[in-house]
Amino acid sequence: MEGSFTLPREGSTSDPLRIAVLISGGGSGLASILAYESLEPRSFHTVLVLADSDEAGGLDHARKAGIDSIGIPLPRIVDKKEQRLKHEDLVHEQLEKYNTELIALAGYMRIFTPVFVGKWKGRLINIHPSLLPKYPGAHAHRDALADGAVISGCTVHFVDEGVDTGRIISQSEVPVLTGDNIGDLQNRVKAAEHALYPRTIDAIAKNPGLFVDRQDG
Template sequence: MTAGTTNVVVLISGSGTNLQALIDARDRGVLNAELCAVISNRPDAYGLQRAERAAIATEVLDHTAFASRDAFDAAMAALIDGYRPDLVVLAGFMRILTPAFVQRYAGRMLNIHPSLLPKYQGLHTHRRALEAGDREHGVTVHFVTEELDGGPAVIQARVPVRPGDTVETLANRVRQQEHIIYPMAVQWFSAARLRMADNRSWLDGEPLPRHGYLIDNTG
């Protein structure tokens, strides 16, 4: 690792589109971070192939081989720590993390969630937004805390919900914003501009609003 470069470990479970966004940002020179490893709890995750093509180390730790969530998380933490990361990035990692794991990486673990948090924590966010008749939807990058999808927001992108939208069309619109804001947040952290303190996100020494830095695409 080059002195002053942020070491990042990315955790995935699936296709890895947000991982690809990070790789692309690195390759364009707009993300100054070392993507030192990609770890998946699923051996068939397509994101592993993306990492291999980008010459990033890959690891598989199959959660089905462990008797308990605590045992899996302990093994995962040991694997992560072998890469000495400054930041852990959850990019479609479909596991609920134990308190001990979250505390281990407090203030240095980010997640991306496809809703305008605190709305629609958990699953099926696009369907829930459509069923509620929402006029706007979006995505939030946040620090990870013990509350599921409840950590301090870093950056949020809003998109319109259009007449005739389906889960798929809305998801695609949100995903476009995911690929923009996740590299931004990781770069802020890498540049020592972003931190978590007092259960708030801070950017350039100032506390961010509860919704984080806002990108509004609804106009």
């Protein structure tokens, strides 16, 4: 099931785009988005933070900023497919309740089904720790080092029905240094992510049509 590609409306400082940030862990990416928002009026405003666990540490960032934060664990359903779809239904319900206009995945470790993506396609973005299309998937830093890469970085992209295959919005390069291990490269890329993601979200909010046509079949 593939949904139509529909971008959000144009936001402004007087009428900012309503975004939800989805996390799984400590939420350092979320913290960078909230810090960017706090500096001056932006064309987007975080209205909701969702996590796939009640225990996700990043929920505290939202609470401290006065933003509604909700943990939605996987429901207790034996059938894995049914469990996954029900979980996505619960996430979708909250996004709709808060009139979400753009979803930013920030360290969210679940892969959405085509059913969910179809509902939000064009309004669902992610940041990945490599220069896509190189090194997709969960082990980007390991793969970059194993490949002998001298440049890595991060990519903000629209989410489609594949894994890290959506069209690219923005990228930032970082060097891979001699002697780097996975942790070294991860920390360097993470710093680039924290600079790139908030700026890109703001750019999308200001002018969605700058990136793709408003309808993309």
